[in-house]
Amino acid sequence: xxxxxxxxxxxxxxxxxxxxxxxxxxxxxxxxxxxxxxxxxxxxxxxxxxxxxxxxxxxxxxxxxxxxxxxxxxxxxxxxxxxxxxxxxxxxxxxxxxxxxxxxxxxxxxxxxxxxxxxxxxxxxxxxxxxxxxxxxxxxxxxxxxxxxxxxxxxxxxxxxxxxxxxxxxxxxxxxxxxxxxxxxxxxxxxxxxxxxxxxxxxxxxxxxxxxxxxxxxxxxxxxxxxxxxxxxxxxxxxxxxxxxxxxxxxxxxxxxxxxxxxxxxxxxxxxxxx
Amino acid sequence: xxxxxxxxxxxxxxxxxxxxxxxxxxxxxxxxxxxxxxxxxxxxxxxxxxxxxxxxxxxxxxxxxxxxxxxxxxxxxxxxxxxxxxxxxxxxxxxxxxxxxxxxxxxxxxxxxxxxxxxxxxxxxxxxxxxxxxxxxxxxxxxxxxxxxxxxxxxxxxxxxxxxxxxxxxxxxxxxxxxxxxxxxxxxxxxxxxxxxxxxxxxxxxxxxxxxxxxxxxxxxxxxxxxxxxxxxxxxxxxxxxxxxxxxxxxxxxxxxxxxxxxxxxxxxxxxxxxxxxxxxxxxxxxxxxxxxxxxxxxxxxxxxxxxxxxxxxxxxxxx
Numbered sequence: 001x002x003x004x005x006x007x008x009x010x011x012x013x014x015x016x017x018x019x020x021x022x023x024x025x026x027x028x029x030x031x032x033x034x035x036x037x038x039x040x041x042x043x044x045x046x047x048x049x050x051x052x053x054x055x056x057x058x059x060x061x062x063x064x065x066x067x068x069x070x071x072x073x074x075x076x077x078x079x080x081x082x083x084x085x086x087x088x089x090x091x092x093x094x095x096x097x098x099x100x101x102x103x104x105x106x107x108x109x110x111x112x113x114x115x116x117x118x119x120x121x122x123x124x125x126x127x128x129x130x131x132x133x134x135x136x137x138x139x140x141x142x143x144x145x146x147x148x149x150x151x152x153x154x155x156x157x158x159x160x161x162x163x164x165x166x167x168x169x170x171x172x173x174x175x176x177x178x179x180x181x182x183x184x185x186x187x188x189x190x191x192x193x194x195x196x197x198x199x200x201x202x203x204x205x206x207x208x209x210x211x212x213x214x215x216x217x218x219x220x221x222x223x224x225x226x227x228x229x230x231x232x233x234x235x236x237x238x239x240x241x242x243x244x245x246x247x248x249x250x251x252x253x254x255x256x257x258x259x260x261x262x263x264x265x266x267x268x269x270x271x272x273x274x275x
Numbered sequence: 276x277x278x279x280x281x282x283x284x285x286x287x288x289x290x291x292x293x294x295x296x297x298x299x300x301x302x303x304x305x306x307x308x309x310x311x312x313x314x315x316x317x318x319x320x321x322x323x324x325x326x327x328x329x330x331x332x333x334x335x336x337x338x339x340x341x342x343x344x345x346x347x348x349x350x351x352x353x354x355x356x357x358x359x360x361x362x363x364x365x366x367x368x369x370x371x372x373x374x375x376x377x378x379x380x381x382x383x384x385x386x387x388x389x390x391x392x393x394x395x396x397x398x399x400x401x402x403x404x405x406x407x408x409x410x411x412x413x414x415x416x417x418x419x420x421x422x423x424x425x426x427x428x429x430x431x432x433x434x435x436x437x438x439x440x441x442x443x444x445x446x447x448x449x450x451x452x453x454x455x456x457x458x459x460x461x462x463x464x465x466x467x468x469x470x471x472x473x474x475x476x477x478x479x480x481x482x483x484x485x486x487x488x489x490x491x492x493x494x495x496x497x498x499x500x501x502x503x504x505x506x507x508x509x510x511x512x513x514x515x516x517x518x519x520x521x522x523x524x525x526x527x528x529x530x531x532x533x534x535x536x537x538x539x540x541x542x543x544x545x546x547x548x549x550x551x552x553x554x555x556x557x558x559x560x561x562x563x564x565x566x567x568x569x570x571x572x573x574x575x576x577x578x579x580x581x582x583x584x585x586x587x588x589x590x591x592x593x594x595x
Contacts, residue, residue, distance in 0.1 A: 101327070102320040108296065130398040131366050133547065133554040151394065153369060156386045160327065163382055168296065168321050207371020208380055215381040215426030215433075 004082035006270055007110055007180075009165070010120030012091025015187040017059050019120070019227040019263070020086055021049035025247050026263045027074060034264035034271075037075040040086075045070055056241030058232040062091070074267075082271050085114075098161050103168045111169040116181040116270040119162070120225075122188050123205045126154040155209040162212070176218040181273045184213060185266050189224035189253050191231065197257040198224040221269045224253030279304055285333070290324035292337045327387035329419035329440060338384055338422055344435035346420075347566055348464040350499060351474025352491055353443025356513035358407045360474070361421060361438055362393040363545050363559050368423075369393070374560055378567050381426035381433050388421050392440065396545070418445075418460050425567060436566075439464050450495040453502070465502045470569050472562075473499055473538075474511050475527055481519040489523055493530040500534035507569055508538045515542035515557055539565060 010016045024046055027036040043050075049059035072084040097103055103111075111117075152160075166179065186198050194201045199222040203210045213220050229249035232238055241249065251259045252266060279286040281303050284293070295301040324337050338344055349357045368380050383389060395407045418441030424433050441460050449458030449465070465471070473496060479488035499508060510531045531538050541562045547554035 101323050103323070104320050108321050131370075131393075131396050133363075133366060133370060133545070133556060151399070152387065152390050155369060156390055159382060160386050163384070164323055167294075167323060170296070203371065208369045211368075211371065211380040212382055215379040215428075 004116075004271060004274060005085035005114050006116045006118050006267060007114035008086065008118050008120065009094065009161075010091055010122075010187075011094050011125075012061070013125060014091065014120040014122040015225075015227055016091065016120060017046065017049045017062050018053075019185075019187065019225060021046045021053055021059065022227045022246065022250050023086075023263050023267070024072070025050070025053075027072065029247055032262040032264040033268040034074045034076050036072060037081065038073040040073075041071045043070065052234070053228075053232075053241070053246040056232065056238035056246075057236070058228070058234045060234060074264075076268060076271070080271075080275070084267065094161065097164070098157055101164070103164060108168050111165050114180060115274055116183065117165070118183045118185055118266065118270060119158075120185050120187050121158065121202075121206070123186055123194075123201060124188055124191050126206060155206040158206070158209050159212050162216070166216070176216065179217055181270055182213065182217040182220040183266055183270045184220060184222045186222070186224045186253075188226060189251075190226040190229065192224075197255060198222045198253050199255060219273070221255060221266070221273070223255060223266050223269070225263070225266065226251055226253075227263070284324075284336075287322070289326070290322040292324045292334070294324065294337075294340070296321050325384040327385060328391075329385050329388035329421055330437070331419070334384075335420070335437075338435055338437070341433070341435065344422070344437045345469045345569070345571070346464075346467050347436060347438045348468025348471045349439055349441070349474060350446045350461065350464060350471060350495065351443060351511075351513075352447055352476060352479065352488070352495070355443060355474045355476035355479065357443065357474055358392055358440055359396070359545060360472075360511070360513065360543065360559070360562075361389075361440055362396045362407055363543075363556055364438075364563055365389040365393040366396055367555060367559060367563075374564075375425070375567065376564055377429050378425045378427055381424040383422050383424060385420070385422045388419065388440075392421065418442075418464060434567075439468070446495055447491060450491065450498040453498065465499070469506060469571055470566055471499055471503060471506060471508045472511050472566075473508060473531065474513055477512055477514045477517040477519050480523050480527065481517055485519075485523055489527060492527055496527075496530045497534060500531075503535065505572075508535050509562070509565065510538050510540045511562060512540075512542040513544070515544040516546045541565070 008016060008020075024040065024043070026032050027034060030036065045062070052059040070086045072086055073081065074084050075081050093104075093107075097107065169180065184198075184202065186192070186201060189198075192201065194204075199210070201224070202213075202222055213222075227250050228246075229251060230238070232241065250263055251261050252263055254260055254265065279291070279301075281292070284291060284303070286292075286298055286301075286304065290296075291298055291301050291304070293301055293303065295304075298304045325334065330338060349360065351357050392407055418439040420437040421440055423436045423438070425436065426433050441464055445458050445461040445464075448455045449461035452458065453462070475492055476488065479485065480492075482488070496510075508531075510528070528540070541558050543556065543558035543562055545556045545559070547556050
């Protein structure tokens with residue numbers, strides 16, 4: 001892997017493939033901060049997603065065992081070249097890594113060689129359970145239930161994932177500056193209905209994860225993303241999408257809360273941080 | 276496959292506790308793969324040296340590798356709310372409702388343990404919250420340890436904290452007999468804690484057996500006072516929403532203050548007083564802030580006086 005590779009992290013259903021397909025299209029079109037300089041080695045992982053979007057449908061689910069690295073040579077407006085290794089995999093790989101507490105060797109080398117990680121979180125997918133502080137109960141006494149099923153909260157699971165990757169990447173004891181750069185991308189921003197900056201959204205929905213990210217990484221970039229711009233169905237066509245083309249949909253929410261239609265911005269910011 | 280010879284390391288069942296991802300690079304590892312032993316499944320996966328559950332003594336090496344963690348000993352009779360206190364802190368951290376003074380949550384190697392402690396205080400589908408189940412008294416020599424790291428932005432440094440989750444019976448035995456066999460775990464807490472919290476249960480002090488509850492607490496206070504060796508101690512009234520008589524409150528306070536005049540006093544409860552958007556209970560945040568502000572006794576060396584402005588001859592130059 002080249003020096004400038006970005007490791008994409010995200011559980012299943014956060015929209016990795018959609019982002020990849022939309023990003024690929026923008027890179028090829030070349031009107032954003034980054035453009036493709038050459039051609040990607042392998043477009044197979046995105047073939048069906050690109051096709052579905054062309055027809056105004058949502059892409060299908062990526063199979064668990066799939067892991068195909070697609071190398072994208074990109075260049076920014078100033079002419080800086082970088083190679084983007086865009087992995088596409090079933091998000092269950094991440095989930096099973098967390099539950100089995102084992103990190104496959106292939107992932108270890110991936111983690112070690114990537115100087116920047118991009119973590120995709122779909123806030124709508126995370127539960128934020130009620131507890132006695134948010135919803136007090138008059139009298140707790142005598143209500144002891146001995147056997148409860150232990151459910152790990154979503155933010156604890158994500159923190160554990162990041163801790164595992166930091167450990168495997170060999171940066172557990174290091175200082176902030178020694179760790180890979182971290183970008184957090186809050187996907188499906190359109191369904192969130194949140195008025196404010198992405199950092200504030202993360203702070204509100206997953207406060208412990210937000211604190212962990214802030215205390216563990218130096219200047220993490222937190223952005224929002226709506227890769228499709230609107231919800232699509234896997235079965236019914238969105239005629240507007242078909243007629244205007246998917247490249248006219250989707251936006252990024254910059255750290256200051258402003259929207260931009262340039263989907264390459266999150267990558268560009270991470271690459272900038274590496275220089 | 277041979278086991279690691281280090282007692283605290285369970286390789287190859289878990290990851291190496293010295294942090295080597297590749298076991299063959301570890302100087303302590305002598306295990307060799309013998310082709311005919313098939314009892315251990317060989318995988319090309321990296322195992323992690325922490326399980327996420329509450330830490331035991333064997334796990335300490337991994338957490339304490341960075342620096343000696345601050346151990347917060349929570350002592351008190353059974354059913355006093357020691358585990359609830361821990362669970363409540365974790366929930367408050369999870370809600371971001373902790374107004375920590377220039378500190379930030381920076382991870383934990385016992386997240387599953389924390390979730391287990393806090394789980395019963397959550398609303399689950401079909402289940403209202405309740406207090407955590409009784410911490411069972413095992414014949415352990417050390418309590419379960421829950422780990423938290425806090426990042427101090429001002430000092431640019433991470434400090435590790437270990438909170439003890441010990442059954443109350445240990446402290447009852449220990450307060451009666453310092454060397455009692457059942458109190459071995461309480462002895463461990465008393466020997467290693469950097470901060471001691473003495474938990475007074477207002478429910479027990481208002482109930483039918485308030486006389487014996489007071490007596491037990493007074494005994495425990497005297498034991499803590501005898502063993503504290505100048506470490507900071509706080510008297511923590513749990514379930515502060517419950518009224519107790521003035522005489523009882525005074526006599527407990529006197530038992531603590533009489534032997535430890537510098538003991539701090541906190542009242543905590545998970546029941547918030549007054550409605551508000553961010554319910555944080557009573558006193559929980561203040562107590563956590565007090566704990567986080569504590570530093571181990573340390574020496575500050577005087578800075579040597581420079582005799583010259585030249586960096587090469589700044590120190591040790593002879594003054595003529």
